[in-house]
Amino acid sequence: MENYREQVKADCEQILGRFQEKDSVRFQVFATIWREMNFSHIFYGAVKREGRAFVRLILDTAYGYFLPPFSFQIRVGGLYLLYSLYQCQTNARRKQIRVALKDWDVVKKFEKDAVDAQHVDAVYILRRLMFLKAFHFTAMPTLLDYQKRRNVVKSTFCENFMDRSSHLPEIINTELLEELSNVHTMYTELKSSVFPPPQQTDSSVDLIHRDMVPQLLSTVKDFYKWRQRKDTRTAEAKDSGEGTSSGQESSKRARLIASIKSKAYGEAAEASKSRRHRQVEVNFSSSEAGPSFKPVYTRINRPSLKARTKDNVHIISKVWKDATGTTNVSRLTSLELDRAEIKSLRENSK
Amino acid sequence: MAAASKQNTDSTVNIPDYEETNVNSKPFHVDSFRNEWLRRLKPGDWSHQHEDEDTFDANFAEDMGVSAETMAELKAVCSVDSLRCHPKDQQPDTDVVPPDPRLSTLIQRKKKQDYRASLKITKNRHDLYADELERLTVGGQPETEEDKLPEGEVILTINVYYPASFAKFNYIRPHTSLLMTGSHTLAELRDAICCVSDLQVLGEFSGTPDMAPDFISKELYKSAFFFFEGVFYNDTRFPECKDMSMTIIEWAKARNFPPYSQAVMEDTRLVDLKLKVGFPYLYCHQGDCEHLVIVTDVRLTHETDCLNKKLYPLLIHKHRISTQKCAVCHVFIGRWLTTKDRLAPSDPCLFCDKCFRMLHYDAEGNKLGDFLAYSFVDRGAFN
Ligand SMILES: [Zn+2]
Numbered sequence: 010m011e012n013y014r015e016q017v018k019a020d021c022e023q024i025l026g027r028f029q030e031k032d033s034v035r036f037q038v039f040a041t042i043w044r045e046m047n048f049s050h051i052f053y054g055a056v057k058r059e060g061r062a063f064v065r066l067i068l069d070t071a072y073g074y075f076l077p078p079f080s081f082q083i084r085v086g087g088l089y090l091l092y093s094l095y096q097c098q099t100n101a102r103r104k105q106i107r108v109a110l111k112d113w114d115v116v117k118k119f120e121k122d123a124v125d126a127q128h129v130d131a132v133y134i135l136r137r138l139m140f141l142k143a144f145h146f147t148a149m150p151t152l153l154d155y156q157k158r159r160n161v162v163k164s165t166f167c168e169n170f171m172d173r174s175s176h177l178p179e180i181i182n183t184e185l186l187e188e189l190s191n192v193h194t195m196y197t198e199l200k201s202s203v204f205p206p207p208q209q210t211d212s213s214v215d216l217i218h219r220d221m222v223p224q225l226l227s228t229v230k231d232f233y234k235w236r237q238r239k240d241t242r243t244a245e246a247k248d249s250g251e252g253t254s255s256g257q258e259s260s261k262r263a264r265l266i267a268s269i270k271s272k273a274y275g276e277a278a279e280a281s282k283s284r285r286h287r288q289v290e291v292n293f294s295s296s297e298a299g300p301s302f303k304p305v306y307t308r309i310n311r312p313s314l315k316a317r318t319k320d321n322v323h324i325i326s327k328v329w330k331d332a333t334g335t336t337n338v339s340r341l342t343s344l345e346l347d348r349a350e351i352k353s354l355r356e357n358s359k
Numbered sequence: 360m361a362a363a364s365k366q367n368t369d370s371t372v373n374i375p376d377y378e379e380t381n382v383n384s385k386p387f388h389v390d391s392f393r394n395e396w397l398r399r400l401k402p403g404d405w406s407h408q409h410e411d412e413d414t415f416d417a418n419f420a421e422d423m424g425v426s427a428e429t430m431a432e433l434k435a436v437c438s439v440d441s442l443r444c445h446p447k448d449q450q451p452d453t454d455v456v457p458p459d460p461r462l463s464t465l466i467q468r469k470k471k472q473d474y475r476a477s478l479k480i481t482k483n484r485h486d487l488y489a490d491e492l493e494r495l496t497v498g499g500q501p502e503t504e505e506d507k508l509p510e511g512e513v514i515l516t517i518n519v520y521y522p523a524s525f526a527k528f529n530y531i532r533p534h535t536s537l538l539m540t541g542s543h544t545l546a547e548l549r550d551a552i553c554c555v556s557d558l559q560v561l562g563e564f565s566g567t568p569d570m571a572p573d574f575i576s577k578e579l580y581k582s583a584f585f586f587f588e589g590v591f592y593n594d595t596r597f598p599e600c601k602d603m604s605m606t607i608i609e610w611a612k613a614r615n616f617p618p619y620s621q622a623v624m625e626d627t628r629l630v631d632l633k634l635k636v637g638f639p640y641l642y643c644h645q646g647d648c649e650h651l652v653i654v655t656d657v658r659l660t661h662e663t664d665c666l667n668k669k670l671y672p673l674l675i676h677k678h679r680i681s682t683q684k685c686a687v688c689h690v691f692i693g694r695w696l697t698t699k700d701r702l703a704p705s706d707p708c709l710f711c712d713k714c715f716r717m718l719h720y721d722a723e724g725n726k727l728g729d730f731l732a733y734s735f736v737d738r739g740a741f742n
């Protein structure tokens with residue numbers, strides 16, 4: 010089976026890539042792609058022992074996409090892929106999907122996120138798999154026999170599938186910046202109390218950078234800028250569409266949030282959140298109904314650096330504190346920053 | 360060291376994770392691992408019984424707050440029908456690769472099948488035999504409630520490798536795979552391991568060929584041990600059993616190795632073990648016949664498992680070894696090995712029982728000429 014590994018991975022990534030292009034988390038959308046690709050055929054021609062080994066291989070491969078570090082949308086796709094593969098396998102005796110104990114908490118968190126965002130179909134598919142007893146509850150994701158894989162191909166999972174927004178905000182957030190700023194102020198005060206006034210300006214005892222917090226923040230912002238520039242044109246269009254439209258701050262932010270979410274959670278998230286307490290009407294007819302911010306390919310009118318910087322701060326705070334209100338945002342933006350210095354730094358870095 | 364970490368109450372230590380990615384896990388206690396799973400799941404999740412379909416639907420609708428109509432629509436959208444890649448009234452032949460495949464996997468499979476067809480190889484015996492084993496593992500409904508595999512039990516897949524002297528099999532390391540439940544003891548694992556060295560008959564029997572098969576090594580030399588995570592598990596079921604591990608433990612102590620400890624094989628259930636999945640451990644018997652033992656999988660039981668407890672340990676894979684045939688008839692498997700034998704074409708020489716007796720004894724059973732005869736047990740004896 011080793012010599013099918015690459016092909017199986019390529020096929021899985023192709024179907025998930027096409028699912029990602031649709032910018033959706035609907036099962037209906039996934040099923041359409043599945044039929045277009047004739048994906049059920051993947052089992053055809055593998056019979057008996059070979060067939061059994063093949064089912065094992067492809068289920069184990071697909072399982073990987075159901076877990077972090079992939080984005081929520083890819084993980085939904087991974088779940089649908091597992092379900093579809095499980096249902097369409099052609100062997101008389103079905104093979105189960107192996108789920109490892111260490112991954113279970115992540116799976117439950119995924120379920121909770123899907124419930125909170127009212128992705129009814131994703132929740133249904135997951136619970137359906139449980140109902141069908143499609144899982145083996147295992148120690149490890151695959152069978153292990155101390156066999157070093159020959160010519161190991163380093164797992165180069167499609168970089169586009171990754172949830173890239175998630176890591177940096179986990180490390181650098183408002184709390185950290187505030188804390189750091191406090192410590193820094195205390196340190197400076199302490200230092201100045203030790204030295205007589207004339208020596209305060211002596212830079213030879215400056216062990217850490219004087220403007221550490223603003224600099225850290227600006228570095229993070231620079232990183233986000235760079236990444237966004239690197240990101241798809243779609244994102245760029247979204248970004249610049251921002252500044253041109255309505256001048257109202259709140260609606261601007263709402264749309265920004267929507268666009269971020271549509272990337273992270275697929276289009277249905279925003280709508281379902283707002284109607285979480287109402288009777289739910291699930292719209293299965295996918296994309297056109299999606300309330301997400303659609304990219305508009307109009308004249309690219311770049312907003313000022315200041316505006317863009319501000320927008321990016323929103324992005325940072327929004328991603329790490331999805332549920333909370335605007336408090337963090339305002340706290341972060343109201344930090345005393347030396348804007349002139351940020352500007353000069355950025356100029357230098359260019 | 361083993362004792363110290365057993366005391367560790369931190370539950371995460373028994374959530375297995377990789378020690379080396381895709382190769383083996385860190386050590387964990389099997390029963391604690393099982394409890395971690397049971398703690399996280401609802402009894403229905405590990406039950407061998409199915410929930411009622413309507414109950415499932417009703418619970419889901421209520422939980423998610425969806426109407427009956429939405430529920431019906433949801434079921435239709437998520438049905439297997441929506442994944443069908445062929446017209447409804449046509450049943451495709453799933454045994455062949457469809458024409459003009461576009462999926463990379465199918466292109467590869469077609470290539471391989473075309474190549475194989477060009478070689479004109481028919482299905483080999485191994486495939487046939489594997490299918491046979493597969494069938495065996497399915498059936499066997501328990502007759503009594505007591506024979507039923509309990510829900511929430513763990514199943515371990517254990518590979519036992521043939522002694523390393525089979526140097527030529529480097530690619531496919533020959534082994535047997537067994538399924539065992541957590542309540543089995545290591546002694547039961549030992550009894551399930553078939554090794555030809557247990558069947559060897561020691562001694563020269565040219566004078567009394569009828570005596571030979573009565574004593575086999577398994578009965579003569581009963582000592583054996585398993586080695587898992589710094590612990591030697593000795594078989595002490597019979598008074599003749601000797602503690603083979605003490606020598607090693609003392610040897611290791613004298614050389615400043617980490618301390619090893621001892622335990623009793625027949626008192627140790629598999630759930631009591633602390634082990635790494637995927638890691639090679641040792642089974643030693645007949646003094647120096649050493650087998651690698653790898654637990655390749657530990658998981659909760661599933662409704663599709665063989666639910667008859669009596670059929671475990673369950674053999675799910677067996678490597679077939681080519682047998683050595685009689686030098687005279689080339690038909691039957693060798694049973695006797697002779698040396699210093701003037702009647703034989705080679706020295707040593709292998710004979711089946713029939714040819715051996717016809718050539719070496721007269722009608723009254725008298726030995727003809729000088730030779731030495733030893734009982735021979737083929738490696739493929741368990742095929
Ligand atoms: Zn042996």
Ligand SMILES: [Zn+2]
Nearest residue numbers: 685688711714
């Ligand atoms: Zn013969």
